[in-house]
Structures are given as structure tokens and as C-alpha cells.
Amino acid sequence: MIPVPSGHPTSRGVVLSVTSTTLFAGLYFYATLLRPLTGIEIFGWRMLLTLPCVTLFLMLTGQWGRVVDVFARVRRNPALILGLMASSALLGVQLWLFLWAPLNGAALQVSLGYFLLPLSMLAVGRWLYGDRLTALQTAAALAAAFGVGHEILRIGMPSWQALLVAIGLPVYFVLRRKLGTDHLGGLWFDMAFTVPVAAWCVLGHGDVARDFAEAPRLLVLIPLLAVISATAFMCYTVSSRLLSFSLFGLLGYVEPVLMLMVSLVLGERVQPDEWLTYVPIWGAVVLLVVDGALHVARTAAGRG
Numbered sequence: 278m279i280p281v282p283s284g285h286p287t288s289r290g291v292v293l294s295v296t297s298t299t300l301f302a303g304l305y306f307y308a309t310l311l312r313p314l315t316g317i318e319i320f321g322w323r324m325l326l327t328l329p330c331v332t333l334f335l336m337l338t339g340q341w342g343r344v345v346d347v348f349a350r351v352r353r354n355p356a357l358i359l360g361l362m363a364s365s366a367l368l369g370v371q372l373w374l375f376l377w378a379p380l381n382g383a384a385l386q387v388s389l390g391y392f393l394l395p396l397s398m399l400a401v402g403r404w405l406y407g408d409r410l411t412a413l414q415t416a417a418a419l420a421a422a423f424g425v426g427h428e429i430l431r432i433g434m435p436s437w438q439a440l441l442v443a444i445g446l447p448v449y450f451v452l453r454r455k456l457g458t459d460h461l462g463g464l465w466f467d468m469a470f471t472v473p474v475a476a477w478c479v480l481g482h483g484d485v486a487r488d489f490a491e492a493p494r495l496l497v498l499i500p501l502l503a504v505i506s507a508t509a510f511m512c513y514t515v516s517s518r519l520l521s522f523s524l525f526g527l528l529g530y531v532e533p534v535l536m537l538m539v540s541l542v543l544g545e546r547v548q549p550d551e552w553l554t555y556v557p558i559w560g561a562v563v564l565l566v567v568d569g570a571l572h573v574a575r576t577a578a579g580r581g
Contacts, residue, residue, distance in 0.1 A: 336461075413568035
């Protein structure tokens with residue numbers, strides 16, 4: 278397994294979730310170091326090299342059997358391949374949208390989608406899986422809903438880009454659970470099916486030799502991009518198994534908070550009419566941190 282502190286599965290899931298969102302937020306800044314590559318090329322390299330990293334990790338940790346098990350299931354039930362392809366497509370579209378939006382004037386709408394996502398995950402968790410929230414988690418959800426509601430009033434109703442994020446990712450996670458592939462073996466298949474598209478993004482949208490000649494640092498930075506991406510994806514996948522659907526969704530608010538911090542480092546500023554969006558969401562994250570700390574304390578007391 279990915280090394281995490283021992284303890285209750287929920288505690289380990291929270292650690293992994295926060296680790297993954299921290300790494301994903303870091304990639305938001307890391308991408309600025311990869312010029313002259315375009316967003317499409319970065320997506321291609323990221324997917325092409327993440328798969329070997331995940332493969333190596335699974336082999337070194339003795340978890341390659343999860344991939345073999347899925348292959349065996351496909352042989353017994355060939356129709357499963359359609360579900361695996363759908364799962365991969367849902368993930369690939371999200372990763373493409375994340376890079377496409379800033380280049381096509383849709384970054385604001387996609388960011389709204391990520392604000393809506395934890396709330397839509399919460400709704401699915403309550404409706405489909407019967408999840409129950411603690412008092413602090415409920416307070417966090419209400420604070421986040423206030424912030425998101427203000428953001429909708431500020432920029433208008435969600436566009437197709439925002440809805441693609443807010444609806445598409447919950448569908449992805451539900452499908453993985455339905456298929457029984459919500460583990461690292463399933464992640465391997467999600468990555469594997471993106472390889473042809475990723476290769477087209479790299480070879481069809483740039484000159485690889487020229488890029489490396491102009492920026493030799495890419496020889497180091499691109500493989501490191503793959504290592505960071507693979508670690509983030511694996512932490513994200515494992516945490517989704519350890520946490521309830523609703524709590525996993527609510528922890529998604531850690532990422533936009535961290536991405537905002539990265540944006541401030543890069544020179545952007547919070548506008549006066551944005552404070553009523555961000556402050557309640559920051560408050561929601563604080564409440565989740567307090568709830569997590571109390572959960573760890575109760576678990577430790579129970580062991581004592």
C-alpha cells in the first residue's frame with residue numbers, strides 16, 4: 278500500500294485525500310515551469326508517463342495482482358471492457374477539460390464546477406449510499422453551500438463546463454464502485470485506455486525534439502511531473518475507498534483552497550466581491566480539519 282500513518286481507515290483516508298489534493302494543487306503551479314509546452318502537450322506527457330509509474334509501483338509493492346484480477350474478470354465477462362472504457366473516458370474528459378478551459382476562456386466556469394463538485398458528491402452519497410454526516414461535517418456543507426451560492430449569484434448559472442465537472446466526476450466514482458474497479462488496478466486501466474489519445478496529444482500538437490532542445494530542463498521536469506501525478510492519482514484512488522462518498526466529496530474543497538493560494542503566489546488577487554465565496558469555503562475546510570482531529574483523538578482514546 279501507499280505508506281500512510283496507521284490507524285482508523287477514515288483517518289488514513291483523510292491523510293491520503295489531503296495528500297492527493299495538495300499534490301494536484303502543486304501541479305497547478307508546476308505546469309508554469311513546463312513552458313514552451315502547451316496545455317495539450319502537458320496533458321499528453323502526463324498521461325503517457327504516469328502509466329509506467331503506476332505500473333512500477335504496483336509491481337514493486339506486490340499489488341499487480343489487482344490488474345491481473347481485472348483482466349481475469351474481462352475474460353469471464355467481455356462486456357466489462359465497455360464499462361472500463363467508459364470509466365477511462367470519464368476521467369480523461371475531466372483531465373482534458375482542466376487543461377482546455379484556461380486556454381479557451383472557460384477557467385471561471387470550470388472553477389465553479391469544482392466548487393459545486395463536493396456538494397454534488399454529498400447529494401449522491403446521501404441519496405445513493407445513505408451516508409450520514411457528523412454535526413461539524415454538516416456545518417461545513419452548509420458553509421460551503423453558502424459560498425457556492427454566492428459564486429453562482431456573482432457569475433451566473435453554471436455552464437456546460439461547470440456541469441460537466443459537477444456531474445461527470447460523481448458519475449465516474451459511482452461507475453467505478455459499480456464495476457468493482459475503485460482500486461489501483463482499476464486506475465491502471467483508466468490510464469491505459471488514455472494512452473492512444475495521450476500519444477496523439479504529444480506527437481500531433483508539437484515538435485518534441487525542438488521542445489527539448491529549447492528547454493533541456495524538460496528532461497527532468499517531465500518525468501518528475503509523471504511521478505507527482507502518479508502519486509496524487511494513487512492517493513486519490515485509495516482515499517476514495519477508505520472514506521464515505523460524502524466525506525470524500527467534502528474534502529474536495531481542500532484543493533480549490535490550495536489552488537487559490539497558488540494563484541496568490543503567482544500574483545493574482547482576491548477581488549472584493551469574491552470574499553463571500555472564499556471565506557465560507559475556507560471556514561468549511563477548517564471545520565473538516567477540526568472534525569478530523571476530533572475523530573483521531575476519539576480513535577486514539579478508544580485504543581487507549
